[in-house]
Amino acid sequence: MKRYVIIGGGPAGINAASAIRARDPDGEILVFDRDQDPPYYRTELDTYIGGSTSDADLPLHPQSYYEEQRIILRLRTVVTRLLPEERSIELAGGERVPYDSLLLAPGSLPLTVPWPGSQVSGVMTIRTWDDARRVIRHVTESSRTVLVVGGGVLGLILAEGIRQRGRPVVLLEREPGLWAPVLDELASDLIRARLGQAGIQPFLREEVTEVFGEGGRVAAVRTTAGQRIETALVVVAIGVRPDIEFLRGSGVRTDRGIFIDHEFRTNIRDIFAAGDAVQGYDPISGQFRVVTNWNNAAEQGKLAGAFMAGGGEAYRGVILSNTESFCGTRVSVLGHTRPASDGTLVLAGLDQAKGIYRKLLLQQDKLVGALLVGNTSGEGMMRKWILEGKPTSSAELKSKFLTGLVVEEKNA
Ligand SMILES: Cc1cc2nc3c(=O)[nH]c(=O)nc-3n(C[C@H](O)[C@H](O)[C@H](O)COP(=O)(O)OP(=O)(O)OC[C@H]3O[C@@H](n4cnc5c(N)ncnc54)[C@H](O)[C@@H]3O)c2cc1C
Numbered sequence: 001m002k003r004y005v006i007i008g009g010g011p012a013g014i015n016a017a018s019a020i021r022a023r024d025p026d027g028e029i030l031v032f033d034r035d036q037d038p039p040y041y042r043t044e045l046d047t048y049i050g051g052s053t054s055d056a057d058l059p060l061h062p063q064s065y066y067e068e069q070r071i072i073l074r075l076r077t078v079v080t081r082l083l084p085e086e087r088s089i090e091l092a093g094g095e096r097v098p099y100d101s102l103l104l105a106p107g108s109l110p111l112t113v114p115w116p117g118s119q120v121s122g123v124m125t126i127r128t129w130d131d132a133r134r135v136i137r138h139v140t141e142s143s144r145t146v147l148v149v150g151g152g153v154l155g156l157i158l159a160e161g162i163r164q165r166g167r168p169v170v171l172l173e174r175e176p177g178l179w180a181p182v183l184d185e186l187a188s189d190l191i192r193a194r195l196g197q198a199g200i201q202p203f204l205r206e207e208v209t210e211v212f213g214e215g216g217r218v219a220a221v222r223t224t225a226g227q228r229i230e231t232a233l234v235v236v237a238i239g240v241r242p243d244i245e246f247l248r249g250s251g252v253r254t255d256r257g258i259f260i261d262h263e264f265r266t267n268i269r270d271i272f273a274a275g276d277a278v279q280g281y282d283p284i285s286g287q288f289r290v291v292t293n294w295n296n297a298a299e300q301g302k303l304a305g306a307f308m309a310g311g312g313e314a315y316r317g318v319i320l321s322n323t324e325s326f327c328g329t330r331v332s333v334l335g336h337t338r339p340a341s342d343g344t345l346v347l348a349g350l351d352q353a354k355g356i357y358r359k360l361l362l363q364q365d366k367l368v369g370a371l372l373v374g375n376t377s378g379e380g381m382m383r384k385w386i387l388e389g390k391p392t393s394s395a396e397l398k399s400k401f402l403t404g405l406v407v408e409e410k411n412a
Contacts, residue, residue, distance in 0.1 A: 012275025012301035019305030050164035120213035339412030349405030
């Protein structure tokens, strides 16, 4: 009987476990996670904070699923290091667990900034269900302004969730636009207008310089523009990085993330990797990059699990692929949303009155990216075309995806 060990109970780890069980009815499957909660939809933590997702909606599967699938979850368990030469992992406390096949799916950790004064309570990041519970406790106990630092995708959805609890929300973004560099100026302006309508006050080109506490709790911050913002909660959402420190000294090849090949194998025999923590091949740029999103992690986990159990179909690579809703406006981004080189043709379609903006990027007769605001239809087909490198033309893209819009066409 083969023993599969999985580090991380996110979508990559759990989908891998399910895919292994589908191919290997007898193998032993162990999933280790430091979290206290059984696997859940991390993507819904913002709507959980907002109140539209309940405790019952968050788990990925009911407890019975793990029993039926014979997937052993070991929660509140930290993996501290790998010992590939003896084919085992080591847990905090020293226990060693042997594996025949190992999956690294540790996801990411939020970035933070050590501002002067920021060691007070009330300055936090949000990654886990328990972090979300702490935010809810806070916003139900206090009516003071909440400050969200970071106008990327995470900052935007968290600001909206907190605002739905009726708290005043201020958002700071140091770049000139929101979700930079993915959105362009026009898309950022459309989203910024929606935030304002929803009661979220965004300030661009502005950062925190200092945090002031009172009685050990945050009371205010000072910004680069000289503003003093009174606040009792600062949510820091300035990005994430692969959670791969525990791999130090293991011999697993990493850069920003864990390098994998098209079968999710690392450089070490019988060790695979998937999800936010990997640096995979980007077929558009030909480079290896970290892409952190749910669908990517879920798809990779499923495919990696199949390879671990001896089957599997080769992976085409990672591209940026994300669909979000910001204060009622849906936004999809695919591939490269900013022209990366000369010779890129940009097709931009706009319906200002309806708040619809759809931009497509064409390079060497192939679609390489899309930014869709207010109307995300066709997103699935575009994703497929990008991944397959399907030959197309500006005429085809316009007639298929930009009808009814005023279209501007220009070379980058
Ligand atoms: C609030 C929030 C909202 C989000 N919303 C969206 C969204 O709308 N759309 C989207 O595409 N993405 C969203 N994301 C990102 C998305 O959740 C991640 O891309 C996805 O969860 C990555 O999956 P993963 O399996 O690679 O890693 P994770 O889901 O991060 O799971 C990894 C697990 O491994 C565990 N772990 C790590 N190291 C160890 C160790 N050494 N020992 C034991 N356990 C370990 C961690 O505790 C974690 O539970 C959101 C993220 C957050 C925080």
